[in-house]
Amino acid sequence: MIRTLFVINEDGAVIIEKHYRGATSRAVCDYFWEEVCKCERREDMLPIISTPKYYLISIYVNKLFIVASVTREVNALLAIELLHRINNVFKHYFTKVSEGTIKQNFSTVYQILEEMLDNGFPLITEPNMLTSMVAPPSVLSRMKNALGRSSVAQDLPQGTLSQVPWRKAGVRYNQNQIFFDIFEDIDCIIDNKGRIISCDVNGTIDCNCHLSGIPDLTLSFTNPAAIGDCSFHPCVRYSRYEREKVVSFVPPDGSFQLMKYRVLKPRPSGVVEPPIYCKPSLVYDKSGTSARLHIMVKAKPSASILTSKPGKEPFCDEIEVHVPFSKHTQSTDLTASDGTSTFDEVTKVLVWKLPRLKESMSPTLSGRILLPSNTDAAGESLTVLLHFKMQDSTISGLRVDNLNLTNEKYRPYKGVRCMTRTGKYQIRA
Helix, strand or coil, rough: CCCCCEEECCCCCEEEECCCCCCCCCCHHHHHHHHHHHHCCCCCCCEEEEEEEEEEEEEEECCHHHHHEEECCHHHHHHHHHHHHHHHHHHHHHCCCHHHHHHHHHHHHHHHHHEECCCCCCCCHHHHHHHHHHHHCHHHHHHHHHHCCCCCCCCCCCCHHHHCCCCCCCCCCCCCCCEEEEEEEEEEEEEECCCCEEEEEEEEEEEECCCCCEEEEEECCHHHHHHEEEEEECEEEEHHHHHCCCCEECCCCEEEEEEEECCCCCCCCCCCCCCCCEEEEEEEEECCCCEEEEEEEECCCCCCEEEECCCCCCCCCEEEEEEEEECCCCCEEEEECCCEEECCCCCEEEEEEEECCCCCCCEEEEEECCCCCCCCCCCCEEEEEEEEEEEEEECCCCCCEEEECCCCCCEEEEEEEEEEEEEEHHHHC
């Protein structure tokens, strides 16, 4: 399947290369980087490109490209999912995936990649099993690597011989508890007249499990009809969900992603109303050497937002408005009625931050931007990127109705949190 795996930083330098089915020349990365440089943004890079000898399949995460080269046609979605699984395993080991953390843990990274794939095919992708085989970074593991000793376990973990290979054997806790985090991300495009061009809501349910023994859990929701296109962790019994719309599973130990879904019926009308109204306006002078910018942000009546705590008014926090200007922009003179605004002279991106936004607030950002006289930037359109979070709320209104535990005699502590946040949220001026 995968011949070679590369990890490339934002400057096009290869920081990791792992060969599985024969060596692949780094020259293929030069071809890949030429295609990257043709894109305005790194996120716009196509996930699959073809070269004379190879197909290159890639993802862009945390300012890094993870690229796989293959010599024949394969299931592209399988390869992309495998690359995302590699990134998730790195997160599990290093908490934050970046060029620095990878360079600090070269030995661990190569050992993980060696165990995850066998001859280029997926072998072990469950983080709990991998941590039993490859020790997470610690002072002791770094000392072993410095002495040339491997931190890979000599014996297979006990889970590989059972019917639940994702869970370690003999797990015991003094306090048994399990937590669920429901996140729903809004991907939205709004035109210059305030009309919604497209709006999709995708959700994930993350779980943090600290339960003893082999717990068998059954999770039910109040309104499962609001969600669809679900994908689950391998521990979930999919056939039972198809029949009864309940999630039955034996959880791995620790943190993992239980399921993903798409919101089908956010409201009776079937239309998502974004909780924030953002109106950008950019007017160029006749001379073309400056322009007047005005942005207003206001909270909408929360008809599309359902709080997990009845009677509590939802509010947005951690609001950020990103305004990418033309590369010809010289400087800005902008004033914000609330929050703080900063302009990066290198990237030409303005960031306006607001700590909190309630329905009674309507903060504004206004001022002028300066352009050189010999440029054609005048008349260029403007796209504003919006980011926000809403605690204890969801678009779908999905709530956990019940969580039953069998196979064990204790009663665990259970907790559920909800959050609505933005994915790719664009407003065009």
